[in-house]
Amino acid sequence: xxxxxxxxxxxxxxxxxxxxxxxxxxxxxxxxxxxxxxxxxxxxxxxxxxxxxxxxxxxxxxxxxxxxxxxxxxxxxxxxxxxxxxxxxxxxxxxxxxxxxxxxxxxxxxxxxxxxxxxxxxxxxxxxxxxxxxxxxxxxxxxxxxxxxxxxxxxxxxxxxxxxxxxxxxxxxxxxxxxxxxxxxxxxxxxxxxxxxxxxxxxxxxxxxxxxxxxxxxxxxxxxxxxxxxxxxxxxxxxxxxxxxxxxxxxxxxxxxxxxxxxxxxxxxxxxxxxxxxxxxxxxxxxxxxxxxxxxxxxx
Numbered sequence: 001x002x003x004x005x006x007x008x009x010x011x012x013x014x015x016x017x018x019x020x021x022x023x024x025x026x027x028x029x030x031x032x033x034x035x036x037x038x039x040x041x042x043x044x045x046x047x048x049x050x051x052x053x054x055x056x057x058x059x060x061x062x063x064x065x066x067x068x069x070x071x072x073x074x075x076x077x078x079x080x081x082x083x084x085x086x087x088x089x090x091x092x093x094x095x096x097x098x099x100x101x102x103x104x105x106x107x108x109x110x111x112x113x114x115x116x117x118x119x120x121x122x123x124x125x126x127x128x129x130x131x132x133x134x135x136x137x138x139x140x141x142x143x144x145x146x147x148x149x150x151x152x153x154x155x156x157x158x159x160x161x162x163x164x165x166x167x168x169x170x171x172x173x174x175x176x177x178x179x180x181x182x183x184x185x186x187x188x189x190x191x192x193x194x195x196x197x198x199x200x201x202x203x204x205x206x207x208x209x210x211x212x213x214x215x216x217x218x219x220x221x222x223x224x225x226x227x228x229x230x231x232x233x234x235x236x237x238x239x240x241x242x243x244x245x246x247x248x249x250x251x252x253x254x255x256x257x258x259x260x261x262x263x264x265x266x267x268x269x270x271x272x273x274x275x276x277x278x279x280x281x282x283x284x285x286x287x288x289x290x291x292x293x294x295x296x297x298x299x300x
Contacts, residue, residue: 013272015271019073024041047065089144111199115199203222205246
């Protein structure tokens with residue numbers, strides 16, 4: 001699949017403000033099953049300093065700094081991306097899928113950060129541990145059966161709902177509330193997988209569903225590391241493994257580090273800010289069918 005994306009994010013302030021350094025995760029991943037053909041980022045006002053860096057996850061992020069005050073901050077990221085379908089997991093694993101719980105000692109030490117619990121003391125949420133144990137039942141301890149059963153249980157116990165603001169909820173709250181956004185369900189799956197030794201991380205990006213929905217938003221899902229197959233995406237909101245219609249922006253063991261834009265402003269105590277965004281997507285599935293174009297607007 002090839003896609004052209006234009007993602008605009010605008011902050012409006014009712015009085016001039018000073019801007020702190022901002023961290024940007026708007027550049028699509030350019031390796032693995034995803035190739036970045038072109039990327040341009042326009043920022044207004046123009047930053048006094050900008051530099052790109054490679055995050056701990058291996059994704060490209062950008063940091064920008066500003067000098068003068070402004071009453072509007074606007075980012076426009078234009079990308080052309082090509083994705084390919086990953087090889088079937090069963091073929092990658094060659095009939096040797098890992099048995100669970102998976103022992104930490106057999107993993108590359110680089111993956112340890114993707115095994116830590118989300119509680120302040122580094123332990124796993126007891127609610128996630130209990131759900132993972134339920135999902136293990138009847139799977140013969142096989143990883144792929146566990147992942148499918150886990151997704152089915154998450155969908156059965158948690159009703160998906162949109163929530164545009166706020167951080168991902170802890171697993172315990174998501175299970176207690178029985179509702180959650182895509183990022184809440186993704187973090188719940190991450191916690192469950194980590195609790196039985198499967199490295200997992202949080203992913204932010206786009207899901208260019210077919211047929212296109214009435215409105216698009218940034219989407220979140222999980223990536224699970226399976227020895228022999230590497231990092232593979234699973235979407236508990238959609239009910240299965242990700243496809244070539246998913247475009248990754250950023251991944252991290254911490255969901256906070258995948259936000260499209262992170263930064264602060266300072267001004268009068270009464271200053272109010274308003275966030276709005278638009279996403280435009282043109283998708284070419286490389287079939288005989290014409291390209292589909294969807295323009296979507298959302299406002300907080």
